Amino acid sequence: MLTDRQSAILGMVVDEYIETAEPVSSRALVDRHRLEISSATIRNEMARLEREGYITHPYTSAGRIPSDMGYRFYVEALMAEDPVALDERRTVEHQLHQVAGGLDEWLSLTATILSSLVGNVAVVTRPRTSTARLRHAQLVELSRDTALLVCVMDDGRVRQRILQHRQPVTQDALNARATRLNGLLAGADAANVRDRLVGLEDPDEVATARAVAESIEELRIAEETFLDGLNNALRQPEFSDVDRMLEAVAQLQAYRLRGLLESTVDGGTGTTRVIIGQENPDTGLHDWSVVVSRYGDTDAAGVVAVIGPTRMAYQRTIPRVRYIASLMGQLLHDVRQ
Amino acid sequence: MLTDRQSAILGMVVDEYIETAEPVSSRALVDRHRLEISSATIRNEMARLEREGYITHPYTSAGRIPSDMGYRFYVEALMAEDPVALDERRTVEHQLHQVAGGLDEWLSLTATILSSLVGNVAVVTRPRTSTARLRHAQLVELSRDTALLVCVMDDGRVRQRILQHRQPVTQDALNARATRLNGLLAGADAANVRDRLVGLEDPDEVATARAVAESIEELRIAEETFLDGLNNALRQPEFSDVDRMLEAVAQLQAYRLRGLLESTVDGGTGTTRVIIGQENPDTGLHDWSVVVSRYGDTDAAGVVAVIGPTRMAYQRTIPRVRYIASLMGQLLHDVRQ
DNA sequence: ATTAGCACTCTCATGGTGAGAGTGCTAACG
DNA sequence: CGTTAGCACTCTCACCATGAGAGTGCTAAT
Secondary structure, three states, rough: OOHHEEEEEHHHHHHHHHHHHHEEHHHHHHHHHOOOOOOHHHHHHHHHHHHHOOOEOOOOOOEEEOOOHHHHHHHHHHHHOOOOHHHHHHHHHHHHHHOOOOOOHHHHHHHHHHHHHHHHHHEOOOOOOOOEEEEEEEEEEEEOOEEEEEEOOOOOOOEEEEEEEEOOOOOOOOOHHHHHHHHHHOOOOOOHHHHHOOOOOOHHHHHHHHHHHHHHHHHOOOOOOOEOOHHHOOOOOOHOOHHHHHHHHHHHHHHHHHHHHHHHOOOOOOOOOEEEEOOOOOHHHHHHHEEEEEEEOEEEEEEEEEEEOOOOOOHHHHHHHHHHHHHHHHHHHHHOO | OOOOHHHHHHHHHHHHHHHOOOOEOHHHHHHOOOOOOOHHHHHHHHHHHHHHHOOOOOOOOOEEOOHHHHHHHHHHOOOOOOOOOHHHHHHHHHHHOOOOOOHHHHHHHHHHHHHHOOOOOEEEEEEEEEOOEEEEEEEEEEOEEEEEEEEEOOOOOEEEEHHHHHHOHHHHHHHHHHHHHHHOOOOOOOOOOOOOOOOOHHHHHHHHHHHHHHHHHHHHHOOEEEEHHHHHHOOOOOHOOOHHHHHHHHHHHHHHHHHHHHHHHHHOOOOOOEEEOOOOOEEEOEEEEEEEEEEEEOOOEEEEEEEEOOOOOOOHHHHHHHHHHHHHHHHHHHHHH
């Protein structure tokens, strides 16, 4: 158990290190905070904190840096969250309302905004509906024997696909076919779409129906992620050597994150979780921290996350991830009603 | 004017430097190519080549590296193109035919494939139709007073947009409205769409029509670029220090490229152009070379490009960019017929 | 319990040094 | 005259030594 003074010192070390990215010396703490106690006392306390595992030092005569455990304690017990200021909120909401396009543009813009808000990489996944249903399929003639199939799901997602027909068809015939298929398949989800395909005769029509079914299934699987802010993250001093930087670029490829985010989100809705360094099951991310929050409701849920070095401004990041997540939840709710 | 022997030496220097990324010494050339002449003779010739501006050396006693002019001469007169092997073609075509999705997926996959083919950054722009016309607009109910507008253009591009209505509407009413608007606007392009909006009464219908018009214009402007292979490019030895690497990341933001690619493409169709280092009007790209090729025809054209350090394997890159461009042209033609 | 004082450790910037790589020039050669 | 051997010269780069500086840990005094 830490004494009050030890907690206070740990807090100062973490704050200082997050700000400067330099190991924190006993002297620096006394000077910076005009402490009543001497640097020698601080040294004694620091030695104890190190024995307990909250801090380390890179070599004998360097200052202290927080360990993962130190950050963990800081996040849980010490940190004073830096609330999202009113003008920050206004800017964000203003930017988000500018977008007239579809869901994709919202998500992509959200990643950009969040990333610039916290100065690290931001990831937003597309909301995954528990059961997305087909709202409408449409066929548009492209040439005599090719057509574009557009499937619109009830969560607003759209999937396009190009079809090759055996028989030439007109737009009128395509409309008729679309109407028939909509009657047959409207409201179908990935689980039951196959059962509804019975009773079709024309081979082109069967192929089209199958394409619709495949589209629905692809959309069920596809949890696209929108990522932005690589530049921000790479400017952090921890990547000041080339190997680390290349590794960072590799680690941040979106596909590595999906599993992590999914498993994290199972915890519960609405909460914001922080995963620090070694706590991460993926060993490649042992130098990284992830702040992740779920947004949406039981019908459609996705995640918002920020990823950066363990030396991350948790005070700023956590409230901002939470804020963006709740904002996304609202917007999603407004659209779906 | 260069003698045959000077040309040969220049060719060897460029080849060697492209391969090893190390300045090429007179000695190394003699050894590597088992030349009949001595290294002293090579030195004399190299001195002359340097006086003419084809090569330089970084400091007094280093080997030679090609100048931009040297690369230029190499590309125009010396280089033996490395043809795209049959199994390379087969792999590429196989991968491309895997994609069942829309144009976007094609383009994005093409960038990925090309990038891995040449080990540098690849950029593919969306084909821009001279005049894209509206083929079909569709309205899908999302909630009582919101609807999704989907505009499909005759080149297969799709734009979605969410509409807020003043009056609640049913899907049936939306269908009727879509039919009316299609009658009014089908075949409209960005130039004439405004003129066709006359005679509409219902304010929601006017708003919808205006949204269609805006979508068409946005699509005219939006020339999206698909970029891949940052990792590949960053592994080149020229980026072995952090500043250069960060700068590289910044330079390769897609938006910087658009102007360059567009202006380049004006030259003519079907040809592949190479822009080497300082030849580039954008000073930020003075250390980069660009190999760019147009694809498509007068109706719909885009560009395929590879971007990398001036020390680029032009022999491999140029034929592969040309090949991918012609392949894209074919595929585009097949779809549009 | 706190703290002044000091020895000790480790890093990092600096400068010197010498090996090595390569060139340019000169003089000799066919 | 073109070619080439030989050599002086230049520049880089890796290596090492050095010393200042930063910080700690410990001891002994308060």
